[in-house]
Amino acid sequence: MKLSFHGADRGVTGSCHLVECAGRRILVDCGMYQGGRELREENADDFGFDPADIDLLLLTHAHLDHCGRIPLLKKRGFRGEIVTTAASRELARLVMLDAAHLQEEEARRDSRHGHRHGHRHAAEPLYTVLDALDSTEHFGRTAHYDQPMELANGVKATFLDAGHILGSACILLELEEAGHRRSILFSGDLGNAERPFLRSPATAPNAELVVMETTYGDRLHKKLAPSVTELYQALNAAFARRGNVIIPTFALERAQELLFYLREGVEQGVLPASMQVFLDSPMAISATRIFERHPECYDEQAAELFHEGRDPFELPGLHFVRETADSIALNRVSTGAVILAGSGMCTGGRVRHHLRHNLWRAESSVVFVGFAAMGTLARRLIDGADRVRIFGEKIPVRAAIHTISGFSAHADRDELLAWHRQTGEPERTFLVHGEEETMKHFAGLLDPATVERPQLGEVHTI
């Protein structure tokens, strides 16, 4: 039996791990590297294995950094079966199609730019919408939380609620090869127990080997309640300056959570009822629909709300912005608007247009409510850049920049440690999905004799 590492190794994005057992090759996640343009090449790189040899792809959840290279896998020969939860299947489809669309757009833009500079070759997208659609045909059996599935001879998988985003799971693999048994637990991304809607992560089962994320392995989150208050204060301060508020947001989960809190703020009279909220993301709008179809993923309180027929995401001044022309029209709004747009790390999507129109205005605010990887525009702004480049244009940063960490969809250091303790005393723990320094710090909190920080391409016999 072998375990090898093909992404999110000493980095936060691109999750991809391979297990080989009893003649089967099982991939856990196939995510995209996210960050600056330089990561494009990493995404286009060889996987380090032949996609045609993969029998099963188990998907922990639908975030792009976990499912974003599935269409590329398909394009390069994958013929296996994708197994995941029902909610993840729907969300992953949405995420992959959106990514394909963005890449096609970017390739077209680069080709135009290339032509102007005398290059004859058209830029190629990593994969197309057609590739993404093709890959969705490989979704097979549906995983249900806590129900072991016999996926192949010697390969049993159990999906456990990870409490991270809708449908998210930790995956326990129980393997057997020629009488040799092994259990491996993949954390996927672990949720932050305080958040609304979702249940807290399920108690981790014992496992001999653990592959776990370390995104926030070196810090503690602020509490949620003060973070919500901070959000309301940031909004009110911008309104008082007669500016707008831009919130770069992931379309899944975070967007819906924000709508939930904005609605509460208006209902409690903490936010002005005249506030205009623009959800400028066709994807977030579609994601909201998917949420409504999967109440089985909710905690008790949210399930009850849905049951009563109340829409927790609806508020008086809410506008869904689907068309590009309507998004562009928002440039004319100079005050009182809250614009929620993707991408969360500002690496693509409509938010960059809104930043271009608001960053230079001292009366506006930009509120970051999610993780931003090194090298991304979001990270540069969070780190205090006084000017940034957007669409080739240098924009001075005069807007107020707020970073509110309490909304994180990820477990913090103590939650990660508590989860790890639940796994018993694993023989080995492989740390993935974290920045190098964070990972080192977290490794120091575990038994050093059992911790590994694998490099890309590393193969372990298990």
Ligand SMILES: [Zn+2]
């Ligand atoms: Zn995630």
